[in-house]
Amino acid sequence: MRILHTADWHIGKIVNEFSMLEEQAEVLHRLVDQVKELEVDVLIMAGDLYDRAVPPKEAVVLATDIFTRLVKEAGIPVLAIAGNHDSNERLEYGAQLLSTSDLHIEGTVKQKVRKVTIKGTHFYLLPFGDHVSIRKLLDKEEIRDLQDATRVQLDSIQAEMDPEAVNVLIAHGYVVNGGKESVEDSESERPLSIGTTEYVDVELFEAFDYVALGHLHKAQKVKTDRVRYSGSPIKYSKSEARHKKQHLLVDLSKESITVESIPTEPKRDLRILKGHFDELMQGESEDYIFFELEDKDYVIDAMNQLRRRYPYAMGLEYLAKKERQSKADSRTHELADRKNVLELFDDFYSNFKDQPLDDERRQAVQAIWETVQKGGE
Ligand SMILES: [Mn+2]
Numbered sequence: 001m002r003i004l005h006t007a008d009w010h011i012g013k014i015v016n017e018f019s020m021l022e023e024q025a026e027v028l029h030r031l032v033d034q035v036k037e038l039e040v041d042v043l044i045m046a047g048d049l050y051d052r053a054v055p056p057k058e059a060v061v062l063a064t065d066i067f068t069r070l071v072k073e074a075g076i077p078v079l080a081i082a083g084n085h086d087s088n089e090r091l092e093y094g095a096q097l098l099s100t101s102d103l104h105i106e107g108t109v110k111q112k113v114r115k116v117t118i119k120g121t122h123f124y125l126l127p128f129g130d131h132v133s134i135r136k137l138l139d140k141e142e143i144r145d146l147q148d149a150t151r152v153q154l155d156s157i158q159a160e161m162d163p164e165a166v167n168v169l170i171a172h173g174y175v176v177n178g179g180k181e182s183v184e185d186s187e188s189e190r191p192l193s194i195g196t197t198e199y200v201d202v203e204l205f206e207a208f209d210y211v212a213l214g215h216l217h218k219a220q221k222v223k224t225d226r227v228r229y230s231g232s233p234i235k236y237s238k239s240e241a242r243h244k245k246q247h248l249l250v251d252l253s254k255e256s257i258t259v260e261s262i263p264t265e266p267k268r269d270l271r272i273l274k275g276h277f278d279e280l281m282q283g284e285s286e287d288y289i290f291f292e293l294e295d296k297d298y299v300i301d302a303m304n305q306l307r308r309r310y311p312y313a314m315g316l317e318y319l320a321k322k323e324r325q326s327k328a329d330s331r332t333h334e335l336a337d338r339k340n341v342l343e344l345f346d347d348f349y350s351n352f353k354d355q356p357l358d359d360e361r362r363q364a365v366q367a368i369w370e371t372v373q374k375g376g377e
Contacts, residue, residue: 001121001166004035004262005248007046007214008232010085010188012059014051015236015270016314018288023266025062027233031247032069034262035076038249042118043076046214046230047083047128047172049091067103077102077118082127083172083214084192091127109134113157121166121252124157124208126150128172128215130193145196146173151204158207166254169205172214177202177223186217188237202227210252218243225257235270238290238315268312274319277302284309291316341369 009028013020035043050059070078080103082091092107099105104116109129116123134153135143143149150173161167174192176182176199192198192215202223205211211227217240219231230248235241246261270288273280277299280291289310293302295318307313336344345365349357357365 001042001119001252002038002040003168003210003212003248003250003252004031004038004040004043005046005212005228005230005250006031006044006233007172007212007230008048008083008217009045009063010048010051010232010234010236011063012051012055013188013236015188015288018312018314020234020236021058021062023234023268027264027266028062028066029069030264031233032066032074034247035070036074038262040076040249042123043070043078044123044168044170044212045078045080046170046212047081048085048214048232049080049083050086052085053087053090071101071103077116078104079116079123079125079170080105081125081170081172081214082107084128084190086128088127088129109137109153111137113153115157121168122162123168123170126153126169126171128192131196146193146198147200147204150200154204154207161207163207164254166209166252167207168210168212168252169208170212173200174198174215175200175202175205175211175213175222175227183216183222183229184218184220186237186243187239188217188232189215209254210250210257212250219246219248219261225259228259233264234266235288238270238272241270241272241290270314277306280306281309286310286312288312288314290314293318294320296320342366 009024011024049063067078070076082088086107088108090107091105095105095107104125106114106125106127109127114125116125129149131143131146131149134149135141138152140152143152178201180199205227209226213227213229216229217232217236219229221228228248231243231245233245233247235243235245244261245264247264249260249262251258268287272290272292274292274294276294289312291306291313293299293316298318303313303316306316339347342362342365346357346362
């Protein structure tokens with residue numbers, strides 16, 4: 001079974017006011033050519049097809065073009081799920097009809113996880129959903145977070161799974177090996193939950209021969225060769241400047257797995273350029289650039305001047321200022337640790353009101369604080 005694993009297309013995404021649509025069209029149309037050449041059996045898109053729940057119309061047009069070419073021209077089945085950026089219901093529009101043409105889009109979470117069988121291999125499609133709606137849908141009180149929700153869904157798959165067959169799971173989320181330090185995230189991934197843990201432990205996925213994940217934008221494996229993020233095909237934030245963007249070509253059987261990376265290489269790269277303003281003004285580039293200026297003093301109108309040489313400049317920061325700021329931050333934290341509550345309130349008040357706390361107010365605050373310490377009355 002030869003799988004092309006990709007995810008996090010985020011079609012329609014705007015990065016620092018630049019639309020990524022041109023790069024997305026370039027990379028995705030090339031992807032169709034590549035899957036034709038590589039004779040893959042199936043293409044997986046593991047969530048975040050779009051960047052927003054209601055994508056711009058150009059994004060919908062591009063997605064339609066790519067899916068149509070994959071199915072009609074390349075002649076391969078496509079398996080896609082919703083990620084946390086997608087609208088589950090909107091993504092699923094027409095899905096039952098599209099399935100008859102081998103475009104399988106699973107948008108909403110179902111009571112029974114959808115299974116699609118291709119050339120004897122079973123694919124389980126697990127779209128992203130929040131734990132509260134999954135708890136309601138499955139009527140399972142014990143679901144308190146995403147880890148519980150995933151466990152319950154995987155248990156129900158495993159109850160009916162044929163362990164002799166090759167089984168592949170497609171999912172979207174934050175899968176870790178023990179703790180979140182085990183994987184590398186980026187600035188452009190939105191948190192999956194507020195108030196409860198967003199992490200799911202990789203141990204839950206042991207029964208599968210391959211787990212095709214979406215969400216983290218850096219290509220990486222989690223604990224084993226068989227659990228992987230393909231990453232996004234394009235750099236979507238400054239923190240991704242050093243990523244090697246790729247699709248994964250996976251040759252899979254019960255006994256073995258080999259994974260090859262297919263670099264995506266859009267014409268316009270996203271890079272960080274570090275140096276003094278005068279040096280940088282000697283160069284030029286049509287890439288997306290984040291500047292890190294080493295100048296000690298501010299340069300008047302630096303960004304506009306740089307834009308004449310770098311029309312796709314995305315951002316600029318002064319390294320010296322950043323360093324001063326982080327020193328000041330850590331000093332503030334140190335001081336905060338040593339002050340008592342009344343002194344801290346004093347600071348807060350004078351910062352907020354631009355005038356010092358007078359004696360009358362100080363006494364009032366002190367009285368309140370003493371009451372609080374006594375347990376409140
Ligand atoms: Mn995501």
